[in-house]
Amino acid sequence: MKILVLNSGSSSVKFQVIETDLERMEAGRDLTLAAGQVEKIGLADSRLTMKVPERPPYQDYREILEHRAAIGWAIRILTDPEHGILDAVTEIEAVGHRVVHGGEEFASSVLITPEVAAKIDACSVLAPLHNPANLRGYQAALAALPDVPHVAVFDTAFHQTMPGHAFLYGIPFQLYTKHALRRYGFHGTSHRYVAYRGCQMLGWNRDSKRIITVHLGNGCSAAAIDHGRSIDTSMGFTPLEGLLMGTRSGDMDPAIIPWLMAMEELTLHQVNTMLNKHSGLYGVSGVSSDMRELLDARSRGRTRADVAFRIFCYRVKKYIGAYTAAMGGADAVFMTGGIGENSPEVREQALTGMEYMGLDLDVQRNAGLVGREGEISTDGSRVKALVVPTNEEKTIARDVVRVLEGVMPTFEPPESFDS
Amino acid sequence: MSWELRNIAIVGGGMMGRSIATKVAQAGLNVSLKEVSPEALDGARAELEGALDHEIDRFGLTESEKRAILSRIRWVTTYDATADADLAIETVQEDYGQKRQILRELDRRMAPGNPIVINTSTLSITELASDNTHPDRILGMHFLYPVTTTRVVEVVRGQLTSDEAYERAVEFARLLDKVPIKVFEMPGFVTTRVLLPLVNEAMHVVMEGVAEAADVDLALKLGFEFRTGPLEWADRTGLDRVLNWMQHIYDENGEPRFRPCPLLKRLTRAGLLGTKTGRGFFNYDADGHRTDRLADDRPGLT
16 A cells, blocks of 8 residues: 655655555565655745656745645645656555654554544644644645544554663652653664664564664664563753763753852753753764764864764663663674764774673674674674664654554553653 | 644844743744844854753753754844745834834734734733734734743733634734733733733842841742842843833833832943842853852752
């Protein structure tokens, strides 16, 4: 079946049409028929770009003021006789929506009903920038395609299997009951797919292994996946916790915040943007949030670029060590995301010196593997290290099939506590 | 939506004009900022960019956000360039004659019905609009400085303001992520009318020798969690402007409680206007930092 996958942000909509079903999933023959996006929604020069395999890229500009017009435009181009890939919009049999936050309500992907949409809306308080945009995309797509099923796939859902000792913070418990203030984790769709695909590459059953997945992109997170279940992940209540990222600080002493607000007389807004937009690789190096530019500056002897690089890799190494301990050992480490897939330098710095836990990096293999899947550990390494390019859209399309076929695995609700 | 808010014209590139322009561009709307000459525009542009750079230094903004803001601002010197405005705001100094002239120029060019906003804290909207061809589309908005961070704006209805123009201005305030406080015209509206007597009283306390200026400010700052004390607020606002407002409110309703403090008049006449002249109630360096802050007047870390 042909599935429209949508990832709606506040000023952009990314879309893909993917052909898949249970048989194709089994055989790994899912087909991406088209991938594109509408950017700068709300402005006079909104842009639509689309790539179709074997064709030159398409792009066009026009004024698009809101999501409904953006999705209408995407559908028009998808069904365009010259540039499109569909004869009629009725070929789209279902729509899959990326939704950032599912709170404690959603531990797996679900068919969107009015009740589900209301619950997604209720989770907006946890993701005020993302969930409202996701919902606007859903409402726009529902208006354009009212007769097909719409499925929500959550960034947080995969990590809902975390036990209480991993998801609670050491702060007064009533803040958890009052505000649902706890660790959720993100990138769940990516961690789930990468764990699945990496095990498939090794001929393993994911549900019998202890896997550490490391997603290094614009945002960065690691996850400990024990026998198929996420038992810990590095992002927390928001995507700010954990690893160092392009412009985000990751872990730090929370006492810094009130201290700095008093000392520098910063406002809440300023301290918030300081941590989210002025920190990370960019904030430490003063060079760039882009790993390629950072590596370039480092090779030219810029010491701040070098130390930013080292902080980044050191945190990855530390989390891998922590998750190995958490699972009583690990069978494999899978690297993914823009940096994880394309930077042998980062992988080498992060994964060397891990013979103590049975991981023996093959430096030659690692150096030669850029932008594609493959093994980077030695043949004799007891713990396997792999590069596994992520594919969140494919996972969303597959979840649509699973939900419609009634084979979506469900999880029990999170651990509950006495009051 | 029958009415779109895309293009905002701002007349006057002073402190308020620049601050409003920044906030409007941040909200994703297009701005035409009008000044009287290319030289005045260059000055306004340099000041506006400087303020953005300062906010970047304070972590409140990024370089790419700065570029996005600047890309939405058009710098113009003619009223013709404001003809496409869905809403226009004048931000020149508090002067009836000058503001009237601007209202006429805008009214002559803008599409019928599009609101024309007077930015004022004390002047009469009704009086300013009275000789205009379309007084119904004229209303007041009192933005508080800095416009980029204060969340409140007073939306002021004059005697002749139409419901339609008024509601559009309220909608505009919401687009800027501001809380509109609906007020009917009266000198000082809410914020200025309540705040100025407090500031004026602080000046009386100093004049009477009850306490030193620094102690007056510190007492109120620490006692009521003010970000700045009333006298430093007056210095930063400009004592000439404070006197102008105070005098206007007093002239309008004649009540003694609004009579400007003689010390305020004396300092203003002496040219000690506050931060911008380096001296008012307190002393300031060229960057506007106070140089005579008391030892107790520092951030508390406990």
